[in-house]
């Protein structure tokens with residue numbers, strides 16, 4: 001099994017994933033190395049968690065079995081050019097970079113090593129990510145599954161399904177934020193204090209999500225159960241149906257999948 005993890009990019013996602021790893025005791029802080037272009041960021045994380053700060057890319061690669069790539073996609077090519085000389089055949093690369101294919105990553109490093117692509121979401125920050133992973137190597141895939149289970153749930157998919165997962169769960173928190181935003185805005189504009197309006201929207205989302213997670217029936221059945229005949233919920237849902245909310249939302253998701261494909265082609 002891999003023993004040490006090296007994080008490249010101590011930003012929002014990378015540090016959240018590693019916080020989950022530490023909290024879930026998936027790896028001890030002494031087995032984690034962190035490198036960031038902005039040294040102060042890596043230093044802060046290292047000081048907070050007891051992980052090691054790598055002062056250079058070479059040091060990170062030397063100490064780590066698994067390299068977790070968590071910088072922005074636009075910074076990847078430069079990083080690969082700088083670090084390809086340090087990549088060993090026994091390294092494993094785990095990448096959360098949106099839109100960069102396995103083939104593109106291997107091409108940039110010019111070496112054949114196991115690669116796992118992962119698409120987590122912002123839920124990782126609170127240990128509630130939904131992460132889709134794909135890869136061909138069984139050992140690294142099992143490791144990645146364990147790693148991401150520290151910050152939420154994990155699903156194994158094929159690489160051609162990853163764009164779909166990006167559109168649904170990768171981008172997903174934004175759709176739910178938007179719905180909360182609409183509920184909050186309506187309540188506030190109708191006269192509720194903004195703070196109360198926000199609480200109504202957010203706490204309702206939490207309750208609905210927890211109910212859906214614990215239920216042994218689908219969200220569709222839950223919705224039907226709370227929609228009494230001729231009631232207020234039915235009145236609202238009727239308008240959504242009439243105005244073809246479902247169709248509009250499917251169009252939005254189709255646009256997101258298409259955008260992922262286009263970004264991947266240009267990468």
Ligand SMILES: NC(=O)c1ccc[n+]([C@@H]2O[C@H](COP(=O)([O-])OP(=O)(O)OC[C@H]3O[C@@H](n4cnc5c(N)ncnc54)[C@H](OP(=O)(O)O)[C@@H]3O)[C@@H](O)[C@H]2O)c1
Pocket residue numbers: 008009010011012013014035036037038041070071072073075078079096097098119120121122170
């Ligand atoms: N946020 C999401 O919901 C989400 C969901 C799924 C996947 N992702 C993926 O997660 C990745 C990270 O996103 P994020 O929101 O965590 O970004 P972020 O907070 O900007 O973190 C990226 C960090 O990497 C650093 N960095 C850039 N180039 C580097 C290099 N060559 N070597 C070392 N460190 C470098 C950045 O420094 P500078 O600030 O100086 O550039 C920054 O500290 C992205 O690739 C994104 O596609 C994000």
